Amino acid sequence: MALDIDLDSLRCFVAVAETLHFRSAADKLYRSPAAVSDRIRRLEETLEIELFQRTTRRVALTDAGRRLLPHAREMLADADRCGRVAAGDGRPLPFSLTIGTRYELGLSWLVPSLRPLAARRPERTVHLYMGDTADLLDRMERGRIDACVLSAGPRRPDIRQSLLHEEKYVFVAKGEGPTEPEHAAALTLVDGTPDLPLFSYFRDHRPDATRWRFGHHLYVGGIGAIRAAVLDGWGVAVLPLYFVQHDLKAGRLHAVFPSDQLGHDHFRLLWRANHPRDADLAELAETLRGYELR
Numbered sequence: 001m002a003l004d005i006d007l008d009s010l011r012c013f014v015a016v017a018e019t020l021h022f023r024s025a026a027d028k029l030y031r032s033p034a035a036v037s038d039r040i041r042r043l044e045e046t047l048e049i050e051l052f053q054r055t056t057r058r059v060a061l062t063d064a065g066r067r068l069l070p071h072a073r074e075m076l077a078d079a080d081r082c083g084r085v086a087a088g089d090g091r092p093l094p095f096s097l098t099i100g101t102r103y104e105l106g107l108s109w110l111v112p113s114l115r116p117l118a119a120r121r122p123e124r125t126v127h128l129y130m131g132d133t134a135d136l137l138d139r140m141e142r143g144r145i146d147a148c149v150l151s152a153g154p155r156r157p158d159i160r161q162s163l164l165h166e167e168k169y170v171f172v173a174k175g176e177g178p179t180e181p182e183h184a185a186a187l188t189l190v191d192g193t194p195d196l197p198l199f200s201y202f203r204d205h206r207p208d209a210t211r212w213r214f215g216h217h218l219y220v221g222g223i224g225a226i227r228a229a230v231l232d233g234w235g236v237a238v239l240p241l242y243f244v245q246h247d248l249k250a251g252r253l254h255a256v257f258p259s260d261q262l263g264h265d266h267f268r269l270l271w272r273a274n275h276p277r278d279a280d281l282a283e284l285a286e287t288l289r290g291y292e293l294r
Contacts, residue, residue: 004046006042012040014073014076015028020058094125095277096124098145101130102133108294136148149268149288159272163289169240171237172244172248181213185215186215187215188215190218
C-alpha cells in the first residue's frame with residue numbers, strides 16, 4: 001500500500017535535519033515550533049519509524065533519518081519542478097495556423113505580412129496555402145486548412161467571417177477604353193472565368209448593362225494573368241484597384257471607369273465556428289486588418 005506522505009511534513013523534516021534545532025527550523029519555515037514538531041510526529045507515524053533522537057539538550061538524526069534526507073530533498077525539488085513545468089516559463093506555447101488564399105493576394109499581401117506577424121506573436125507560425133476559391137472553401141470547411149482569406153462569403157451557417165479590407169475595382173485598358181456601350185463590340189473583354197466574371201462588378205452597377213456586349217472574351221484565370229494580358233494589349237478588364245494602382249500611377253494602364261462607378265467587395269477571413277483556435281483566428285483577423293493591401 002502506498003504511503004500518504006505530504007510535502008509539508010517533508011519540508012519540516014528537511015528543515016529540522018539541516019538545523020538540528022526545532023526552533024531554528026520553525027523560524028526558517030515561518031511556523032511555530034509546536035507546528036513543526038507536530039509535522040515530524042505525523043511523518044514518523046506514517047513511516048512507522050523514528051527519524052530524530054531527541055533529548056532536552058540536542059536533536060540528532062537517526063540512521064533512518066539520514067537515509068531519508070537525500071530522498072526527501074529530491075522529492076521536494078521534483079515538486080518544485082512540477083510547479084514550474086505546469087506554469088511554464090512565462091512564454092506562450094507554440095502553435096501554427098495554415099491560411100489559404102488566392103495566389104495573387106498571397107504573394108502581394110500575405111507573404112509580406114509573415115514577418116510582422118511572426119514578430120507580433122513569436123509563438124505563432126503562419127503557413128500559407130494557395131488555391132482557387134472552391135478549393136480553399138472546401139479545405140477550410142473540411143478542416144484541412146485552418147482559415148482562408150477570400151472575397152467570397154461563407155457557404156454554410158457554421159462558418160465565421162471577419163471583414164479585413166474593402167476590395168474596390170476599376171475598369172482598365174492599356175490605352176483608350178470603351179466609354180460607351182457601342183464601343184464594346186470592337187474590343188475583347190479579358191476576365192477570369194465565365195462563372196465568376198470580374199466584369200460583373202461593372203455590369204451589375206450599370207442601368208445600361210445589357211448593351212455592353214463585347215466582340216470577344218478571353219478567360220485567363222487569375223488577376224495576375226488578366227493584368228498581364230491587358231498590359232500586352234489583348235483587351236480591357238475589371239481588376240482590383242489595389243492590384244493595379246501602381247500601373248495606373250505609372251500610366252501603364254488607364255481607368256476607363258473609376259472605382260466609385262463599380263461595385264465593391266471585401267476580403268474576409270473565414271474559419272469554422274468550432275475551431276479550437278477560434279480566439280487566435282479572430283485576433284489574426286484584427287491584426288491583418290491593420291496591414292495595408294499591396
